[in-house]
Amino acid sequence: MAATILVVEDEPAIQELIAYNLKQAGHQPLRADNAEQATNLVANALPDLVLLDWMLPGLSGIEFARRLRADKRTRAIPIIMLTARSDEQDKLQGLETGADDYITKPFSPRELNARIKAVLRRRAPEMTDDMVQLGGLKLDPASHRVTGNGEPVDLGPTEFRLLHFLMTHAERVHSRTQLLDQVWGDHVFVEERTVDVHIRRLRKALEPTELDGLVQTVRGTGYRFSAN
Amino acid sequence: MAATILVVEDEPAIQELIAYNLKQAGHQPLRADNAEQATNLVANALPDLVLLDWMLPGLSGIEFARRLRADKRTRAIPIIMLTARSDEQDKLQGLETGADDYITKPFSPRELNARIKAVLRRRAPEMTDDMVQLGGLKLDPASHRVTGNGEPVDLGPTEFRLLHFLMTHAERVHSRTQLLDQVWGDHVFVEERTVDVHIRRLRKALEPTELDGLVQTVRGTGYRFSAN
DNA sequence: TTTGTCCGTCACGAGCTTGTAACATTTGCT
DNA sequence: AGCAAATGTTACAAGCTCGTGACGGACAAA
Numbered sequence: 001m002a003a004t005i006l007v008v009e010d011e012p013a014i015q016e017l018i019a020y021n022l023k024q025a026g027h028q029p030l031r032a033d034n035a036e037q038a039t040n041l042v043a044n045a046l047p048d049l050v051l052l053d054w055m056l057p058g059l060s061g062i063e064f065a066r067r068l069r070a071d072k073r074t075r076a077i078p079i080i081m082l083t084a085r086s087d088e089q090d091k092l093q094g095l096e097t098g099a100d101d102y103i104t105k106p107f108s109p110r111e112l113n114a115r116i117k118a119v120l121r122r123r124a125p126e127m128t129d130d131m132v133q134l135g136g137l138k139l140d141p142a143s144h145r146v147t148g149n150g151e152p153v154d155l156g157p158t159e160f161r162l163l164h165f166l167m168t169h170a171e172r173v174h175s176r177t178q179l180l181d182q183v184w185g186d187h188v189f190v191e192e193r194t195v196d197v198h199i200r201r202l203r204k205a206l207e208p209t210e211l212d213g214l215v216q217t218v219r220g221t222g223y224r225f226s227a228n
Numbered sequence: 229m230a231a232t233i234l235v236v237e238d239e240p241a242i243q244e245l246i247a248y249n250l251k252q253a254g255h256q257p258l259r260a261d262n263a264e265q266a267t268n269l270v271a272n273a274l275p276d277l278v279l280l281d282w283m284l285p286g287l288s289g290i291e292f293a294r295r296l297r298a299d300k301r302t303r304a305i306p307i308i309m310l311t312a313r314s315d316e317q318d319k320l321q322g323l324e325t326g327a328d329d330y331i332t333k334p335f336s337p338r339e340l341n342a343r344i345k346a347v348l349r350r351r352a353p354e355m356t357d358d359m360v361q362l363g364g365l366k367l368d369p370a371s372h373r374v375t376g377n378g379e380p381v382d383l384g385p386t387e388f389r390l391l392h393f394l395m396t397h398a399e400r401v402h403s404r405t406q407l408l409d410q411v412w413g414d415h416v417f418v419e420e421r422t423v424d425v426h427i428r429r430l431r432k433a434l435e436p437t438e439l440d441g442l443v444q445t446v447r448g449t450g451y452r453f454s455a456n
Numbered sequence: 457t458t459t460g461t462c463c464g465t466c467a468c469g470a471g472c473t474t475g476t477a478a479c480a481t482t483t484g485c486t
Numbered sequence: 487a488g489c490a491a492a493t494g495t496t497a498c499a500a501g502c503t504c505g506t507g508a509c510g511g512a513c514a515a516a
Binding site: 457458459460461462463464465466467468469470471472473474475476477478479480481482483484485486 | 487
Binding site: 385386418419429447 | 461472
Protein backbone atom coordinates (compact mmCIF):
# COMPACT_ATOMS: atom_id res chain seq x y z
CA MET A 1 0.00 0.00 0.00
CA ALA A 2 2.93 2.36 -0.56
CA ALA A 3 1.26 4.41 -3.23
CA THR A 4 2.45 7.77 -4.48
CA ILE A 5 -0.56 10.06 -4.35
CA LEU A 6 -0.80 13.49 -5.94
CA VAL A 7 -2.91 15.93 -3.95
CA VAL A 8 -4.16 18.90 -5.95
CA GLU A 9 -5.78 21.33 -3.52
CA ASP A 10 -5.46 25.09 -3.25
CA GLU A 11 -6.54 25.42 0.38
CA PRO A 12 -3.29 24.99 2.38
CA ALA A 13 -4.95 23.74 5.56
CA ILE A 14 -6.87 21.03 3.76
CA GLN A 15 -3.88 20.10 1.66
CA GLU A 16 -1.84 19.75 4.81
CA LEU A 17 -4.49 17.69 6.54
CA ILE A 18 -4.82 15.34 3.60
CA ALA A 19 -1.08 14.99 3.14
CA TYR A 20 -0.72 14.18 6.80
CA ASN A 21 -3.38 11.51 6.67
CA LEU A 22 -1.93 9.96 3.56
CA LYS A 23 1.48 9.72 5.16
CA GLN A 24 -0.09 8.23 8.24
CA ALA A 25 -1.71 5.60 6.06
CA GLY A 26 1.63 4.72 4.54
CA HIS A 27 1.35 6.60 1.28
CA GLN A 28 3.68 9.15 -0.15
CA PRO A 29 1.91 12.44 -0.83
CA LEU A 30 2.91 14.86 -3.59
CA ARG A 31 1.37 18.29 -3.28
CA ALA A 32 0.23 20.85 -5.82
CA ASP A 33 -1.73 24.07 -5.30
CA ASN A 34 -3.05 24.28 -8.81
CA ALA A 35 -3.37 22.45 -12.11
CA GLU A 36 -0.16 23.89 -13.51
CA GLN A 37 1.97 22.66 -10.65
CA ALA A 38 0.22 19.34 -10.86
CA THR A 39 0.97 19.09 -14.57
CA ASN A 40 4.66 19.59 -13.93
CA LEU A 41 4.74 16.97 -11.23
CA VAL A 42 2.95 14.48 -13.43
CA ALA A 43 5.34 15.19 -16.30
CA ASN A 44 8.18 14.31 -14.00
CA ALA A 45 6.83 11.11 -12.50
CA LEU A 46 3.50 9.35 -12.67
CA PRO A 47 1.61 9.15 -9.38
CA ASP A 48 -0.40 6.04 -8.57
CA LEU A 49 -3.52 8.07 -7.82
CA VAL A 50 -4.70 11.67 -7.94
CA LEU A 51 -6.82 13.44 -5.32
CA LEU A 52 -8.25 16.39 -7.15
CA ASP A 53 -10.09 19.37 -5.76
CA TRP A 54 -13.09 20.35 -7.77
CA MET A 55 -12.59 24.07 -7.41
CA LEU A 56 -9.13 25.26 -8.32
CA PRO A 57 -7.75 28.70 -9.14
CA GLY A 58 -6.99 28.87 -12.85
CA LEU A 59 -7.61 25.60 -14.63
CA SER A 60 -10.45 23.84 -12.84
CA GLY A 61 -10.28 20.37 -11.42
CA ILE A 62 -12.62 18.98 -14.04
CA GLU A 63 -10.54 20.44 -16.82
CA PHE A 64 -7.38 18.98 -15.34
CA ALA A 65 -9.01 15.58 -15.02
CA ARG A 66 -10.05 15.80 -18.64
CA ARG A 67 -6.47 16.48 -19.66
CA LEU A 68 -5.19 13.54 -17.67
CA ARG A 69 -7.69 11.36 -19.46
CA ALA A 70 -6.77 12.76 -22.84
CA ASP A 71 -3.10 11.92 -22.54
CA LYS A 72 -2.28 8.31 -23.20
CA ARG A 73 0.46 8.29 -20.63
CA THR A 74 -1.77 9.45 -17.80
CA ARG A 75 -5.05 7.94 -18.87
CA ALA A 76 -4.85 5.01 -16.53
CA ILE A 77 -4.26 6.99 -13.35
CA PRO A 78 -7.18 6.66 -10.93
CA ILE A 79 -8.74 9.98 -9.93
CA ILE A 80 -10.75 10.83 -6.83
CA MET A 81 -12.54 14.17 -6.88
CA LEU A 82 -12.92 16.37 -3.81
CA THR A 83 -15.75 18.80 -3.68
CA ALA A 84 -17.36 21.12 -1.19
CA ARG A 85 -20.74 20.85 -2.81
CA SER A 86 -22.85 17.87 -2.21
CA ASP A 87 -25.09 18.42 -5.16
CA GLU A 88 -25.85 15.66 -7.54
CA GLN A 89 -25.30 17.76 -10.60
CA ASP A 90 -21.61 18.09 -9.91
CA LYS A 91 -21.34 14.50 -8.95
CA LEU A 92 -22.60 13.41 -12.31
CA GLN A 93 -20.36 15.78 -14.18
CA GLY A 94 -17.41 14.63 -12.13
CA LEU A 95 -17.98 11.01 -12.94
CA GLU A 96 -18.48 11.88 -16.57
CA THR A 97 -15.05 13.41 -16.81
CA GLY A 98 -13.71 10.09 -15.72
CA ALA A 99 -13.24 10.41 -11.99
CA ASP A 100 -13.16 7.01 -10.33
CA ASP A 101 -14.76 8.20 -7.15
CA TYR A 102 -16.01 11.27 -5.46
CA ILE A 103 -15.74 12.64 -1.92
CA THR A 104 -17.78 15.47 -0.52
CA LYS A 105 -16.08 17.80 1.93
CA PRO A 106 -15.92 17.69 4.79
CA PHE A 107 -14.82 14.07 4.95
CA SER A 108 -13.18 11.97 7.63
CA PRO A 109 -9.69 10.55 7.22
CA ARG A 110 -11.24 7.15 7.60
CA GLU A 111 -13.55 7.72 4.67
CA LEU A 112 -10.72 9.06 2.56
CA ASN A 113 -8.60 6.01 3.25
CA ALA A 114 -11.45 3.67 2.58
CA ARG A 115 -12.13 5.26 -0.80
CA ILE A 116 -8.49 5.28 -1.78
CA LYS A 117 -8.18 1.64 -0.94
CA ALA A 118 -11.36 0.82 -2.83
CA VAL A 119 -10.25 2.68 -5.94
CA LEU A 120 -6.78 1.19 -5.86
CA ARG A 121 -8.21 -2.25 -5.41
CA ARG A 122 -10.35 -1.75 -8.45
CA ARG A 123 -7.90 0.07 -10.67
CA ALA A 124 -4.49 -1.04 -9.46
CA PRO A 125 -4.74 -4.07 -7.19
CA GLU A 126 -0.98 -4.50 -7.23
CA MET A 127 -0.65 -1.27 -5.27
CA THR A 128 -2.53 -2.49 -2.23
CA ASP A 129 -0.85 -4.73 0.28
CA ASP A 130 -3.58 -7.30 0.21
CA MET A 131 -2.36 -10.84 0.18
CA VAL A 132 -2.79 -12.64 -3.12
CA GLN A 133 -3.40 -16.35 -3.18
CA LEU A 134 -3.79 -18.26 -6.42
CA GLY A 135 -3.25 -21.84 -7.51
CA GLY A 136 -1.12 -22.83 -4.56
CA LEU A 137 0.96 -19.68 -4.72
CA LYS A 138 0.72 -17.15 -1.93
CA LEU A 139 2.23 -13.67 -2.13
CA ASP A 140 2.13 -11.27 0.79
CA PRO A 141 3.19 -7.71 -0.07
CA ALA A 142 3.23 -6.59 3.57
CA SER A 143 5.83 -9.07 4.71
CA HIS A 144 7.27 -9.33 1.21
CA ARG A 145 7.04 -13.09 1.25
CA VAL A 146 6.13 -15.69 -1.33
CA THR A 147 5.30 -19.33 -0.67
CA GLY A 148 4.43 -22.06 -3.13
CA ASN A 149 2.59 -25.02 -1.64
CA GLY A 150 3.81 -23.85 1.73
CA GLU A 151 7.46 -23.77 0.72
CA PRO A 152 9.16 -20.37 0.75
CA VAL A 153 10.13 -18.99 -2.65
CA ASP A 154 13.10 -16.71 -3.00
CA LEU A 155 12.67 -13.90 -5.54
CA GLY A 156 14.67 -10.88 -6.57
CA PRO A 157 12.97 -7.48 -6.37
CA THR A 158 12.00 -7.38 -10.04
CA GLU A 159 10.70 -10.94 -10.07
CA PHE A 160 8.67 -10.13 -6.97
CA ARG A 161 7.02 -7.13 -8.59
CA LEU A 162 6.48 -9.06 -11.79
CA LEU A 163 4.81 -11.94 -10.01
CA HIS A 164 2.74 -9.56 -7.93
CA PHE A 165 1.45 -7.83 -11.02
CA LEU A 166 0.74 -11.06 -12.84
CA MET A 167 -1.10 -12.54 -9.87
CA THR A 168 -3.24 -9.45 -9.34
CA HIS A 169 -4.08 -9.50 -13.05
CA ALA A 170 -4.37 -13.19 -13.59
CA GLU A 171 -6.05 -14.98 -16.48
CA ARG A 172 -5.12 -12.11 -18.71
CA VAL A 173 -2.40 -11.81 -21.31
CA HIS A 174 0.04 -8.93 -20.97
CA SER A 175 2.31 -7.83 -23.77
CA ARG A 176 5.95 -7.18 -23.04
CA THR A 177 5.33 -3.48 -23.43
CA GLN A 178 2.50 -3.54 -20.91
CA LEU A 179 4.62 -5.43 -18.45
CA LEU A 180 7.47 -2.97 -18.86
CA ASP A 181 5.10 -0.07 -18.22
CA GLN A 182 3.43 -1.64 -15.22
CA VAL A 183 6.28 -3.44 -13.54
CA TRP A 184 9.33 -1.44 -14.53
CA GLY A 185 7.70 1.99 -14.65
CA ASP A 186 7.01 4.38 -17.47
CA HIS A 187 10.19 6.39 -17.68
CA VAL A 188 12.38 3.37 -18.12
CA PHE A 189 13.93 2.33 -21.39
CA VAL A 190 14.61 -1.34 -21.50
CA GLU A 191 14.71 -3.91 -24.26
CA GLU A 192 11.51 -5.88 -24.61
CA ARG A 193 13.37 -9.14 -24.52
CA THR A 194 14.48 -8.31 -21.00
CA VAL A 195 10.99 -9.31 -19.92
CA ASP A 196 11.65 -12.81 -21.24
CA VAL A 197 14.72 -13.09 -19.07
CA HIS A 198 12.85 -12.10 -15.94
CA ILE A 199 10.02 -14.44 -16.76
CA ARG A 200 12.65 -17.13 -17.05
CA ARG A 201 14.13 -16.17 -13.66
CA LEU A 202 10.68 -16.19 -12.12
CA ARG A 203 9.91 -19.65 -13.51
CA LYS A 204 13.23 -20.96 -12.32
CA ALA A 205 12.54 -19.71 -8.81
CA LEU A 206 9.13 -21.39 -8.90
CA GLU A 207 10.44 -24.70 -10.26
CA PRO A 208 11.21 -26.30 -6.88
CA THR A 209 7.53 -25.92 -5.97
CA GLU A 210 6.33 -27.32 -9.30
CA LEU A 211 4.35 -24.14 -9.77
CA ASP A 212 6.31 -22.70 -12.67
CA GLY A 213 3.54 -23.82 -15.03
CA LEU A 214 1.34 -21.02 -13.71
CA VAL A 215 3.37 -18.50 -15.66
CA GLN A 216 2.40 -19.16 -19.23
CA THR A 217 3.59 -17.95 -22.60
CA VAL A 218 1.05 -16.81 -25.15
CA ARG A 219 2.97 -16.96 -28.34
CA GLY A 220 2.85 -13.80 -30.39
CA THR A 221 1.21 -11.84 -27.59
CA GLY A 222 2.88 -11.99 -24.21
CA TYR A 223 2.60 -13.72 -20.86
CA ARG A 224 -0.18 -14.76 -18.55
CA PHE A 225 -0.63 -16.03 -15.02
CA SER A 226 -3.24 -18.74 -14.91
CA ALA A 227 -4.37 -20.92 -12.04
CA ASN A 228 -6.26 -23.34 -14.25
CA MET B 229 2.16 3.38 29.61
CA ALA B 230 3.90 6.39 31.11
CA ALA B 231 2.40 8.88 28.70
CA THR B 232 2.36 12.61 29.19
CA ILE B 233 -1.21 13.69 28.59
CA LEU B 234 -2.41 17.22 28.09
CA VAL B 235 -5.88 17.88 29.47
CA VAL B 236 -7.62 20.92 28.02
CA GLU B 237 -10.82 21.49 29.99
CA ASP B 238 -12.30 24.69 31.35
CA GLU B 239 -14.47 23.16 34.05
CA PRO B 240 -12.12 22.91 37.09
CA ALA B 241 -13.98 20.03 38.72
CA ILE B 242 -13.86 17.88 35.62
CA GLN B 243 -10.28 18.82 34.93
CA GLU B 244 -9.37 17.79 38.44
CA LEU B 245 -11.23 14.54 38.12
CA ILE B 246 -9.58 13.63 34.87
CA ALA B 247 -6.13 14.59 36.06
CA TYR B 248 -6.59 12.48 39.13
CA ASN B 249 -7.65 9.50 37.09
CA LEU B 250 -4.77 9.87 34.69
CA LYS B 251 -2.33 9.98 37.55
CA GLN B 252 -3.98 6.95 39.01
CA ALA B 253 -3.47 5.15 35.70
CA GLY B 254 0.20 6.01 35.70
CA HIS B 255 0.16 8.91 33.29
CA GLN B 256 1.47 12.37 33.78
CA PRO B 257 -1.26 14.96 33.32
CA LEU B 258 -0.64 18.49 32.10
CA ARG B 259 -3.53 20.86 32.66
CA ALA B 260 -4.84 23.81 30.67
CA ASP B 261 -8.06 25.77 31.09
CA ASN B 262 -8.17 27.07 27.57
CA ALA B 263 -6.58 26.83 24.16
CA GLU B 264 -4.11 29.60 24.86
CA GLN B 265 -2.66 27.93 27.91
CA ALA B 266 -2.60 24.67 26.02
CA THR B 267 -0.70 26.28 23.18
CA ASN B 268 1.96 27.48 25.56
CA LEU B 269 2.33 24.08 27.17
CA VAL B 270 2.62 22.41 23.80
CA ALA B 271 5.20 24.94 22.69
CA ASN B 272 7.23 23.99 25.71
CA ALA B 273 7.05 20.21 25.47
CA LEU B 274 5.15 17.80 23.26
CA PRO B 275 2.61 15.64 25.09
CA ASP B 276 2.02 12.06 23.96
CA LEU B 277 -1.72 12.62 23.75
CA VAL B 278 -4.26 15.42 24.11
CA LEU B 279 -7.62 15.19 25.85
CA LEU B 280 -9.55 18.08 24.43
CA ASP B 281 -12.85 19.52 25.58
CA TRP B 282 -15.19 20.34 22.78
CA MET B 283 -16.54 23.54 24.32
CA LEU B 284 -13.87 25.93 25.45
CA PRO B 285 -13.94 29.63 26.32
CA GLY B 286 -12.24 31.58 23.57
CA LEU B 287 -10.77 29.38 20.90
CA SER B 288 -12.93 26.26 20.62
CA GLY B 289 -11.68 22.73 20.96
CA ILE B 290 -12.21 22.02 17.32
CA GLU B 291 -10.25 25.05 16.32
CA PHE B 292 -7.42 24.08 18.62
CA ALA B 293 -7.37 20.58 17.20
CA ARG B 294 -7.18 22.04 13.74
CA ARG B 295 -4.18 24.10 14.76
CA LEU B 296 -2.43 21.10 16.21
CA ARG B 297 -2.93 19.31 12.91
CA ALA B 298 -1.75 22.26 10.90
CA ASP B 299 1.59 22.50 12.65
CA LYS B 300 4.12 19.97 11.49
CA ARG B 301 5.59 19.62 14.93
CA THR B 302 2.33 18.70 16.62
CA ARG B 303 0.61 16.95 13.76
CA ALA B 304 1.28 13.46 14.98
CA ILE B 305 -0.13 13.91 18.48
CA PRO B 306 -3.21 11.75 19.04
CA ILE B 307 -6.29 13.67 20.10
CA ILE B 308 -9.33 12.49 22.02
CA MET B 309 -12.29 14.85 22.07
CA LEU B 310 -14.50 15.30 25.13
CA THR B 311 -18.01 16.51 24.65
CA ALA B 312 -21.14 16.97 26.66
CA ARG B 313 -23.37 16.46 23.68
CA SER B 314 -24.02 13.06 22.43
CA ASP B 315 -25.23 14.11 19.08
CA GLU B 316 -23.92 12.51 15.95
CA GLN B 317 -23.44 15.74 14.12
CA ASP B 318 -20.67 16.81 16.45
CA LYS B 319 -19.15 13.40 16.39
CA LEU B 320 -18.66 13.56 12.67
CA GLN B 321 -17.25 17.02 12.71
CA GLY B 322 -14.85 16.03 15.46
CA LEU B 323 -13.44 13.19 13.48
CA GLU B 324 -13.18 15.41 10.48
CA THR B 325 -10.78 17.72 12.22
CA GLY B 326 -8.62 14.73 12.81
CA ALA B 327 -9.52 13.63 16.31
CA ASP B 328 -8.59 10.03 16.91
CA ASP B 329 -11.47 9.25 19.20
CA TYR B 330 -14.38 10.79 20.96
CA ILE B 331 -15.84 10.49 24.43
CA THR B 332 -19.24 11.71 25.50
CA LYS B 333 -19.55 13.13 28.99
CA PRO B 334 -20.23 11.85 31.47
CA PHE B 335 -17.78 9.01 31.13
CA SER B 336 -16.30 6.55 33.55
CA PRO B 337 -12.60 6.53 34.36
CA ARG B 338 -12.54 3.03 33.03
CA GLU B 339 -13.85 4.12 29.68
CA LEU B 340 -11.40 6.98 29.52
CA ASN B 341 -8.48 4.70 30.22
CA ALA B 342 -9.66 2.15 27.71
CA ARG B 343 -9.92 4.78 24.99
CA ILE B 344 -6.55 6.27 25.78
CA LYS B 345 -4.96 2.88 25.61
CA ALA B 346 -6.76 2.05 22.39
CA VAL B 347 -5.76 5.30 20.73
CA LEU B 348 -2.14 4.97 21.79
CA ARG B 349 -2.10 1.42 20.58
CA ARG B 350 -3.60 2.33 17.24
CA ARG B 351 -1.60 5.45 16.62
CA ALA B 352 1.62 4.28 18.13
CA PRO B 353 1.63 0.74 19.48
CA GLU B 354 5.25 1.25 20.42
CA MET B 355 4.13 3.99 22.82
CA THR B 356 2.23 1.71 25.12
CA ASP B 357 3.88 -0.10 27.96
CA ASP B 358 2.65 -3.49 26.95
CA MET B 359 5.29 -6.12 27.05
CA VAL B 360 6.13 -7.56 23.66
CA GLN B 361 7.17 -11.15 23.38
CA LEU B 362 8.09 -12.72 20.06
CA GLY B 363 10.26 -15.60 18.97
CA GLY B 364 12.16 -15.90 22.23
CA LEU B 365 12.70 -12.18 22.53
CA LYS B 366 11.03 -10.29 25.32
CA LEU B 367 10.91 -6.51 25.45
CA ASP B 368 9.43 -4.66 28.40
CA PRO B 369 8.94 -0.95 27.79
CA ALA B 370 8.02 -0.30 31.41
CA SER B 371 11.32 -1.48 32.82
CA HIS B 372 13.13 -0.69 29.60
CA ARG B 373 14.55 -4.16 29.58
CA VAL B 374 15.15 -6.73 26.87
CA THR B 375 15.86 -10.41 27.30
CA GLY B 376 16.61 -13.01 24.65
CA ASN B 377 16.01 -16.61 25.72
CA GLY B 378 16.16 -15.40 29.29
CA GLU B 379 19.52 -13.71 28.89
CA PRO B 380 19.57 -9.93 29.31
CA VAL B 381 20.32 -7.92 26.19
CA ASP B 382 22.01 -4.56 26.42
CA LEU B 383 20.75 -1.97 23.95
CA GLY B 384 21.34 1.71 23.34
CA PRO B 385 18.31 4.02 23.33
CA THR B 386 17.93 4.10 19.55
CA GLU B 387 18.35 0.35 19.21
CA PHE B 388 15.74 -0.09 21.90
CA ARG B 389 13.21 2.08 20.11
CA LEU B 390 14.05 0.43 16.81
CA LEU B 391 13.55 -3.05 18.21
CA HIS B 392 10.38 -1.95 19.96
CA PHE B 393 8.93 -0.63 16.74
CA LEU B 394 9.95 -3.67 14.74
CA MET B 395 8.49 -6.04 17.31
CA THR B 396 5.21 -4.17 17.52
CA HIS B 397 5.02 -4.23 13.73
CA ALA B 398 6.38 -7.66 13.03
CA GLU B 399 6.02 -9.69 9.84
CA ARG B 400 6.03 -6.51 7.85
CA VAL B 401 8.69 -4.89 5.75
CA HIS B 402 9.60 -1.33 6.60
CA SER B 403 11.56 0.87 4.27
CA ARG B 404 14.41 2.94 5.66
CA THR B 405 12.29 6.03 5.22
CA GLN B 406 9.43 4.53 7.19
CA LEU B 407 11.77 3.52 9.97
CA LEU B 408 13.28 6.99 10.10
CA ASP B 409 9.79 8.49 10.29
CA GLN B 410 8.56 6.11 12.95
CA VAL B 411 11.61 5.56 15.11
CA TRP B 412 13.60 8.75 14.71
CA GLY B 413 10.64 11.07 14.14
CA ASP B 414 9.67 12.72 10.90
CA HIS B 415 11.22 16.07 11.69
CA VAL B 416 14.72 14.66 11.80
CA PHE B 417 17.12 14.87 8.93
CA VAL B 418 19.28 11.80 8.87
CA GLU B 419 20.92 9.75 6.14
CA GLU B 420 18.98 6.66 5.17
CA ARG B 421 22.02 4.45 5.54
CA THR B 422 22.11 5.36 9.23
CA VAL B 423 19.29 2.89 9.63
CA ASP B 424 21.61 0.15 8.41
CA VAL B 425 24.14 1.00 11.06
CA HIS B 426 21.59 0.81 13.85
CA ILE B 427 20.24 -2.43 12.47
CA ARG B 428 23.79 -3.68 12.59
CA ARG B 429 24.19 -2.55 16.20
CA LEU B 430 20.90 -4.16 17.10
CA ARG B 431 21.92 -7.46 15.51
CA LYS B 432 25.28 -7.37 17.21
CA ALA B 433 23.62 -6.89 20.57
CA LEU B 434 21.32 -9.83 19.85
CA GLU B 435 24.10 -12.11 18.63
CA PRO B 436 24.98 -13.60 22.04
CA THR B 437 21.42 -14.88 22.33
CA GLU B 438 21.41 -16.32 18.78
CA LEU B 439 18.34 -14.23 18.09
CA ASP B 440 19.89 -11.83 15.60
CA GLY B 441 18.25 -13.79 12.78
CA LEU B 442 14.88 -12.33 13.75
CA VAL B 443 15.89 -9.01 12.27
CA GLN B 444 15.87 -9.68 8.56
CA THR B 445 16.95 -7.77 5.50
CA VAL B 446 14.63 -7.63 2.53
CA ARG B 447 16.95 -6.61 -0.25
CA GLY B 448 15.76 -3.66 -2.23
CA THR B 449 12.95 -2.93 0.21
CA GLY B 450 13.92 -2.61 3.84
CA TYR B 451 13.92 -4.58 7.07
CA ARG B 452 11.55 -6.94 8.78
CA PHE B 453 11.16 -8.55 12.18
CA SER B 454 10.00 -12.11 11.80
CA ALA B 455 9.51 -14.83 14.35
CA ASN B 456 9.19 -17.58 11.74
C1' DT C 457 38.94 18.22 32.30
C1' DT C 458 38.65 13.47 31.56
C1' DT C 459 36.12 9.54 30.54
C1' DG C 460 32.68 6.92 28.53
C1' DT C 461 28.52 6.42 25.83
C1' DC C 462 25.86 7.12 21.97
C1' DC C 463 25.10 8.76 17.45
C1' DG C 464 25.50 9.92 12.48
C1' DT C 465 28.45 9.62 8.51
C1' DC C 466 31.74 7.66 5.56
C1' DA C 467 34.41 4.34 2.83
C1' DC C 468 35.37 -0.17 1.35
C1' DG C 469 34.29 -4.69 -0.28
C1' DA C 470 31.43 -8.86 -0.92
C1' DG C 471 27.63 -10.44 -3.11
C1' DC C 472 23.42 -9.89 -5.40
C1' DT C 473 20.59 -7.83 -9.46
C1' DT C 474 19.96 -6.48 -13.84
C1' DG C 475 19.98 -5.55 -18.75
C1' DT C 476 21.92 -7.27 -22.89
C1' DA C 477 23.85 -10.07 -26.23
C1' DA C 478 24.63 -14.47 -28.04
C1' DC C 479 23.23 -18.91 -28.88
C1' DA C 480 19.69 -22.77 -28.60
C1' DT C 481 15.19 -24.39 -29.14
C1' DT C 482 10.42 -24.35 -30.29
C1' DT C 483 6.55 -23.07 -33.07
C1' DG C 484 3.76 -22.14 -37.05
C1' DC C 485 3.57 -22.07 -41.76
C1' DT C 486 4.36 -23.45 -46.57
C1' DA D 487 10.95 -31.20 -44.47
C1' DG D 488 12.54 -26.49 -44.54
C1' DC D 489 12.26 -21.83 -43.10
C1' DA D 490 11.63 -17.72 -40.37
C1' DA D 491 9.91 -15.73 -36.41
C1' DA D 492 9.28 -16.14 -31.59
C1' DT D 493 10.76 -17.64 -27.37
C1' DG D 494 13.94 -20.16 -24.03
C1' DT D 495 18.36 -20.22 -21.95
C1' DT D 496 22.84 -18.97 -20.55
C1' DA D 497 26.76 -16.07 -19.55
C1' DC D 498 28.58 -11.84 -18.13
C1' DA D 499 29.94 -7.05 -17.17
C1' DA D 500 28.31 -3.08 -14.83
C1' DG D 501 25.93 -1.25 -11.23
C1' DC D 502 23.81 -1.31 -7.03
C1' DT D 503 22.68 -2.78 -2.18
C1' DC D 504 23.98 -3.91 2.06
C1' DG D 505 27.20 -5.26 5.91
C1' DT D 506 30.81 -3.65 8.40
C1' DG D 507 34.48 -1.24 10.85
C1' DA D 508 36.25 3.20 11.82
C1' DC D 509 36.01 7.97 13.02
C1' DG D 510 34.80 12.26 15.14
C1' DG D 511 31.52 15.01 17.52
C1' DA D 512 27.97 15.73 21.12
C1' DC D 513 26.76 15.07 25.62
C1' DA D 514 26.70 13.78 30.46
C1' DA D 515 28.80 11.92 34.50
C1' DA D 516 32.75 11.76 37.31
